[in-house]
Amino acid sequence: MINFNIAAWRAWAPGLDNVADWQAWSQQPQAIAASDASPDVSFLPAMQRRRLSRLARMAFSVGWPLAEGHEALPLVFVSRHGETPRTFDILSELAADQPLSPTQFSLSVHNAVIGLWSIMRGETSEMTALAAAGDGLEHGLIEACALLNEGAPAVLLVITEEQPPQAYEHWIDDVPFAYAVGLLLTPGSQWHLTLTSNNATSPSKTQWPHAIELLRHLLAGQTSFQHAWKNRLWHWQRTP
Amino acid sequence: MSDLNSDIKQLIIDALGLEDISISDIGDHQTLFGEGLGLDSVDALELGLAIQKTYGIKIDADAKDTRDHFSNVTSLAAFVTAKQAA
Numbered sequence: 001m002i003n004f005n006i007a008a009w010r011a012w013a014p015g016l017d018n019v020a021d022w023q024a025w026s027q028q029p030q031a032i033a034a035s036d037a038s039p040d041v042s043f044l045p046a047m048q049r050r051r052l053s054r055l056a057r058m059a060f061s062v063g064w065p066l067a068e069g070h071e072a073l074p075l076v077f078v079s080r081h082g083e084t085p086r087t088f089d090i091l092s093e094l095a096a097d098q099p100l101s102p103t104q105f106s107l108s109v110h111n112a113v114i115g116l117w118s119i120m121r122g123e124t125s126e127m128t129a130l131a132a133a134g135d136g137l138e139h140g141l142i143e144a145c146a147l148l149n150e151g152a153p154a155v156l157l158v159i160t161e162e163q164p165p166q167a168y169e170h171w172i173d174d175v176p177f178a179y180a181v182g183l184l185l186t187p188g189s190q191w192h193l194t195l196t197s198n199n200a201t202s203p204s205k206t207q208w209p210h211a212i213e214l215l216r217h218l219l220a221g222q223t224s225f226q227h228a229w230k231n232r233l234w235h236w237q238r239t240p
Numbered sequence: 241m242s243d244l245n246s247d248i249k250q251l252i253i254d255a256l257g258l259e260d261i262s263i264s265d266i267g268d269h270q271t272l273f274g275e276g277l278g279l280d281s282v283d284a285l286e287l288g289l290a291i292q293k294t295y296g297i298k299i300d301a302d303a304k305d306t307r308d309h310f311s312n313v314t315s316l317a318a319f320v321t322a323k324q325a326a
Contacts, residue, residue, distance in 0.1 A: 046260035047278055099293075102285035103256075 002145040005188030007154065010062040011215055012039045013179040019219075026216040029208060032177040034163050039180075048120050051103060054178065055083050055162045056113045060120075062182030063158050067121065070154055074147045075127040077114045078140035078159045081172055082131065083107075088165040125152075134174050135229035137210040141185075141193060148187045157183045159211040174209060181211040191238055198233040205229060244317045248291075252313075255290035256283050268314045276312075284310060291316070297323040 014037040016022055038054045039061035052060065059077065067073050090104055106112075111129035118127060126147060132139035137159050144155040160180035164172040198204065206213045210227045214236075217225050223238040249263045252272070256279065270276045273284060287310070288299050297320065299306060309319035 046258070050257040050259055099289055102289065103282055106282050 001192055001194045002142060003189040003192055004141065004145055004148060005186045005190040006183055006218070007186045008066055008184040009215070009218065010066055010182045011180065011211075012058050012061050013177055022215055023219055026219045029212075029216065034177065044120060051107065052116065053083055053086060053107070053162075055079070055160055055180075056116060058162075058178065058180035059113050059158050059160050059182075060117070062160075062180045063117070063156055066156055066182050066184040067123075070156075072125045073123065073154055073156050074125040074144075074152050075114055075117060075123070075156045075158065076140045076144045076147070077111070077117075077127065077129045078132065078136040078157070079110070079129075079161055080131055080133065080136050081161055081164060081168075081175065082110050083112075084162055084164040084168055084172070088167060133229060134205060135210055135227060135232060135234060137181075137214060138193065138195070138227065138232075138234045144185050148185065153186065155185045157185055159183075159209075161209065174205075176208065179209070179212060181215060189239055191236065194235040194237070196233050196235065198228050198231050203228055210234075244320065245313050248313050248316050248320070251290055251294055252277075252287060255286055266313060269312050272310060272312055291320065295320050295324060 011022055013025075014032050014035045016025055016032070017039070036054075038057050041049050041052065041057045041060050041064075043064060044052075044060070049057070063075070086104060086108055090100060090108055093100055093104075107116075110131055111127075114127040114129050117123060128143055130136060130140055130143060140157050140159060144157045147155045158180060161175045161178065163178040164175060206227050206229075208216070210229070213225075213227060217236070223240065225236050227234040227236065245268055246263055249266045252258065252266065253261055253263070266277060272287075273279045273281075279287070288301065291297070292299055309315055
């Protein structure tokens with residue numbers, strides 16, 4: 001079992017910019033139409049934000065306000081699929097026998113976003129980029145709690161997925177729309193998270209991605225719920 | 241010549257994603273890298289690739305004078321003109 005407090009959260013998806021938007025969505029959750037909409041990151045100078053993909057912009061837009069006022073804040077970045085649009089662009093260039101864009105190539109690793117975060121914030125705290133399965137939220141929490149247990153006063157956890165290019169849609173079925181969720185975690189026992197084996201009678205997955213399910217539970221004030229992913233069942237419990 | 245200068249400025253803006261900059265913001269003799277426009281080493285590679293693709297010329301990254309050719313828009317235009325004539 002791991003324990004932690006969720007001190008604050010932020011989330012973004014196309015058309016959902018603030019708590020009121022999420023509150024409305026979560027009362028009648030439905031798929032959000034794919035769009036090129038991108039969150040506002042005008043708090044960054046133009047020369048710095050020009051290389052940020054939408055995924056990076058999503059991560060920055062939820063993470064930046066949460067990091068405000070924290071001198072040194074470790075970051076756990078979680079994305080199962082990463083920047084699939086960039087991957088697809090690079091592979092398309094390769095297939096056409098074209099030289100690769102050095103900028104695209106230099107940003108094509110999974111930890112590129114946290115690298116940019118580190119440069120732009122002058123942040124030298126420990127940072128991790130994880131690619132887990134559909135329960136990346138919970139795996140990210142384990143990592144974040146390890147950092148809290150080592151003495152970090154707070155840890156930022158960012159979970160984000162990009163709308164995959166059409167070519168991948170038969171293989172990626174757990175990203176209903178592009179989204180980012182940021183959680184500012186602090187030591188405490190507000191929340192308890194336990195893992196058990198999922199038995200065959202339980203559902204094998206949640207309706208929405210775990211990070212989005214968590215938002216729905218937080219907004220509804222639910223104190224006990226489960227997130228299933230294949231043979232793993234995560235039990236969330238809030239101290240009354 | 242001045243047309244080529246404008247073309248190269250537009251190429252810089254497009255290839256490097258300079259969203260808030262227009263052609264008139266880049267001086268013909270303004271230093272492109274480090275000081276001046278403030279471009280970095282990844283930009284240098286990206287711009288080199290864009291110049292090669294657009295003008296069908298070959299740039300030797302190891303040549304000593306490559307750095308000089310990339311110092312500003314006017315020097316780049318002169319370089320492109322000379323390469324295309326060669």
